[in-house]
Amino acid sequence: MTTLLEVNGVSVTFDGFRAINNLSIQIGEPELRAVIGPNGAGKTTFMDIITGKTKPDEGRVLWGDKGASLLGMSESRIAQEGIGRKFQKPTVFEAQTVAENLGMALKQRRGPLRVLFGRDRGSEAERIAAIAAEIGLADQLTRISGELSHGQKQWLEIGMLLAQDPRLLLVDEPAAGMTPAEREHTTDLLKRAAETRAVVVVEHDMEFVRRLDCKVTVLHEGSVLAEGSLDHVTRDQQVIDVYLGR
Amino acid sequence: MRQGFLAKNPSVLWFLLLLALFTLAVTLMAQAGLVSTSLVKTLGKTLCLCLVAVAMDVVWGYCGILSLGHMAFFGLGGYAIGMWLMYARTEAIVAENLAARPIPPTPQEISDAIGSQIFGVVGSSDFPPVWAFAHSLPLQLMAALLVPGLLALVFGWLAFRSRVTGVYLSILTQAMTLALSLYLFQNESGLRGNNGLSGLQNIPGYGHVPQSTISLVFLWASALALGAGYILFAWVVSGRMGSVIRAIRDNEARVRFLGYPVEGFKLFVFTLTAVVAGLAGVLYYPQAGIINPAEVAPIASIYLAVWVAIGGRGRLYGAVIGAAFVSLLSSWFTGGSAPPIDLGVYVIQWTDWWLVLLGLSFVAVTLFAPKGIGGLFDLITARRPVEEERVGDYGPDQGAWRRREGQEEA
Numbered sequence: 001m002t003t004l005l006e007v008n009g010v011s012v013t014f015d016g017f018r019a020i021n022n023l024s025i026q027i028g029e030p031e032l033r034a035v036i037g038p039n040g041a042g043k044t045t046f047m048d049i050i051t052g053k054t055k056p057d058e059g060r061v062l063w064g065d066k067g068a069s070l071l072g073m074s075e076s077r078i079a080q081e082g083i084g085r086k087f088q089k090p091t092v093f094e095a096q097t098v099a100e101n102l103g104m105a106l107k108q109r110r111g112p113l114r115v116l117f118g119r120d121r122g123s124e125a126e127r128i129a130a131i132a133a134e135i136g137l138a139d140q141l142t143r144i145s146g147e148l149s150h151g152q153k154q155w156l157e158i159g160m161l162l163a164q165d166p167r168l169l170l171v172d173e174p175a176a177g178m179t180p181a182e183r184e185h186t187t188d189l190l191k192r193a194a195e196t197r198a199v200v201v202v203e204h205d206m207e208f209v210r211r212l213d214c215k216v217t218v219l220h221e222g223s224v225l226a227e228g229s230l231d232h233v234t235r236d237q238q239v240i241d242v243y244l245g246r
Numbered sequence: 247m248r249q250g251f252l253a254k255n256p257s258v259l260w261f262l263l264l265l266a267l268f269t270l271a272v273t274l275m276a277q278a279g280l281v282s283t284s285l286v287k288t289l290g291k292t293l294c295l296c297l298v299a300v301a302m303d304v305v306w307g308y309c310g311i312l313s314l315g316h317m318a319f320f321g322l323g324g325y326a327i328g329m330w331l332m333y334a335r336t337e338a339i340v341a342e343n344l345a346a347r348p349i350p351p352t353p354q355e356i357s358d359a360i361g362s363q364i365f366g367v368v369g370s371s372d373f374p375p376v377w378a379f380a381h382s383l384p385l386q387l388m389a390a391l392l393v394p395g396l397l398a399l400v401f402g403w404l405a406f407r408s409r410v411t412g413v414y415l416s417i418l419t420q421a422m423t424l425a426l427s428l429y430l431f432q433n434e435s436g437l438r439g440n441n442g443l444s445g446l447q448n449i450p451g452y453g454h455v456p457q458s459t460i461s462l463v464f465l466w467a468s469a470l471a472l473g474a475g476y477i478l479f480a481w482v483v484s485g486r487m488g489s490v491i492r493a494i495r496d497n498e499a500r501v502r503f504l505g506y507p508v509e510g511f512k513l514f515v516f517t518l519t520a521v522v523a524g525l526a527g528v529l530y531y532p533q534a535g536i537i538n539p540a541e542v543a544p545i546a547s548i549y550l551a552v553w554v555a556i557g558g559r560g561r562l563y564g565a566v567i568g569a570a571f572v573s574l575l576s577s578w579f580t581g582g583s584a585p586p587i588d589l590g591v592y593v594i595q596w597t598d599w600w601l602v603l604l605g606l607s608f609v610a611v612t613l614f615a616p617k618g619i620g621g622l623f624d625l626i627t628a629r630r631p632v633e634e635e636r637v638g639d640y641g642p643d644q645g646a647w648r649r650r651e652g653q654e655e656a
Binding site for chain 2: 051053074075076077079080084085087091093094095096100103104105110111112113115116118160164
């Protein structure tokens, strides 16, 4: 397992509030990692920094084998580098069909002229169908995605991430609002995805994290409080005090 | 599963068919003397307005950029072609006058004579630098497309790069067209200030051809341009490109996280539509005969948005219907053809009250029929995603669309 992402001494301040405080995390490839922590611990800001939405005040974010810095790149450039993100609220393009949503996410050249002239290669339809089968939406391809249920939208968004074929997948609370059966399916999806790439899951739900069965990082007030297996961190006195004990 | 472009977009074929029938019918009626030359010109001009409305629909209805400055590009195209028309025609007249002299005129004398003819009205006789290419039709035609394109490219690059969106962008585009119009109003702009360019209906070298024939030629040219522009934009907004453009309209940030350079896409759409607007201007102003800075005033671009809104955003034929319907109705009302209504205590003169009526219809369409006139087509086509008999909500779970939402959005 080689290091894919290295976050080093990163701090962010919003209007005097220190959302991230000297945070350092390393993610390997392949790896499944769960990030937990109470509200306001900086979980979402952590993802914002990696994906380029928020620029940190100090620190380094290094990426890939060559250790390129992500801080100078635009959001779209970072996504092209191979970092995919799933938001807390399912954000699929509700006015478009499932197939159109997946098609847009497919890994390919992203420039306007490429998109305009590089149309409809036959293999794309097959790839879309394969991903739809993977996320269990094979018979919903022609539906407008706004019509899908909440759980189906979450899967569609995970499917869009898989279609992007990223090296690092950032997933924000994937199980929120899902039924137990849907959760199980989601766990399987994430575990399978983590066999070949790095997957970081931000989650509130301990039961869900336990099912993921992976290394856990606990965030608190913008920095790492503890790291290790779930059993290890849940025995940590500090963690119990700030998070579990509540 | 794979279909041709036209098979997937049946409305394009219908549109082209209707456009061809319309053009043929007008031509035949004009030759039979049933349609006056001025009406042919009005119809030809309307086709140009439809073309710029289609461009506006792509930039607003599909890409979500409410540009209130696209008539500036239209006007720039008009000015570019107008410069050649004026120059070439004045040159012919001057050459004819000077030829009667005993000594043949030098090129400098000819140039001076043309200059004083064109710029005498603003008290000057020198050619400003912007007229450098006015002698050449190909160069001015290129300018008619390149100048709007370049202006859109630079303006769009600055605006989109700074992530200016929504109402702020609309205000910026208004500022752009206002600035252009104020600049052109100055005599120093070199484009004859508030006089504008006139006599554009006289095509140099074709003085012997009657206007009734020229008007038909321009009608056909406008119809061709509208047809070609319609196909071009239908192609741009279909397939993957269309997907991305509509996605930018709905959630720009999400598109960025998919890896698409959103600014590049916006810039592409903005510039392409500006070039097409310039082309529409090239065909419009020889039919109108005159162009002046009022044509690029902010209100012109607002009208454009009103046409597209009334016709129905997000569908190309809606823009065509809106532009044709509202602009024809507008010339009927303001042309004095509409009979005044005598209320006893007050007589409604439509020349005064038309704008009030237009404003009220715009508000009514926005409030009660957001899909515009084009929405009527949903009633007769199969574009009804919600089955009538559906009773429950869309999905089995929380967060699924409720029945009402589905009907409103789809």
